[in-house]
Amino acid sequence: MAYRTTALRIDLDHALRERIINAALARVAEGGFACLTMQALADDVGIATGSLYRHVRNKGDLASEVFALASQREVDALAVTMKAEGSPVRRLAAGVERFAARAWDSRQLAFALIAEPVDPQVDEQRLFYREAYAELFVELLHEGVALGVFRVQQINLVAACLVGAIAEALVGPLSPPARAAREAGYPAPSLIDVSQALVTFCLRAVGAQLPEEEPQS
């Protein structure tokens, strides 16, 4: 009996913790890490703040966990696209397009993950996940170089460049000021514009022949 009670208790704790993390992720997706306060989160979940602290040590840990969860989803989604069938050129383009489209669909979350000023603990995670993205590019670059469709010598460095370029290009269009300008009716680049410019930038940067470009004479 004692064992069953304990097992049930663990299941309940586990389910509650999952609810907490999902509610925290929803907060960040809605208003960035700035909106992730323990009080508001406890209200969302419908528990007392004191109970919340029994499941999450502090705000830094929580932000860090939410960041890791959301980032891992992005890395996984990008991995599926970049490891699919097709030429490395096509897969690099598709990966960039997918990353941009997912960021566009969930701008506040994307900005929070890429650039929102936040706890050093989350900055640590940013460095870690940028490595994870870079590894996907390293793999693809090796393939493309072996096939002679990419002209790259320092593969690790160029992979980092791609990660930096893509992230930085999205910071502007995704940022709160850009959103405010758009909502106020100022012209802003569309997803198609941003996505195409990024794909062109990345393909050229790795020395790939662009589909629409004739050789220079």
Next chain:
Amino acid sequence: MAYRTTALRIDLDHALRERIINAALARVAEGGFACLTMQALADDVGIATGSLYRHVRNKGDLASEVFALASQREVDALAVTMKAEGSPVRRLAAGVERFAARAWDSRQLAFALIAEPVDPQVDEQRLFYREAYAELFVELLHEGVALGVFRVQQINLVAACLVGAIAEALVGPLSPPARAAREAGYPAPSLIDVSQALVTFCLRAVGAQLPEEEPQS
């Protein structure tokens, strides 16, 4: 007399504040923002911690001021190179080389500025200075496009990509783990390797004809 005393007092305060900021910058250049504690800084300057707080409100403000001072120097140095005489292609290459060389000369400081996990206040400054770097590239890209030596449509976006690519490429080689590996004798890319790969990446990405590359056939 009262006026003179006040003026002298202001001069002395100003001189002391300058010493404090320079000592703080030296600490960050030596060990990153992690080494910037109020106690250690007061010791460096030779004043009591209490006196230090009369000149600097708190550690976040101090880190933010040091970040801005060091970043502005980098932006100014880059501006000199990128606004010098010569073709936009040459100036883009020279700018990238200069940025990489300065970072290499002062690795701990460069890593602190680019990527060290730190207070949100410093993250805010990072976003601001990345805009300042991007503006330099925007200007150069406009020139190069007008002359037909760069093939870029979304100039703002591509400028952001360049800033992101350069910063991210340097994070790896400048990071504390990379430094530890180098000091332990593991092979690591040299400044020349990193710099050349970055220049090639950036020139290709903006559609410039590389000096050493024959047109593709």
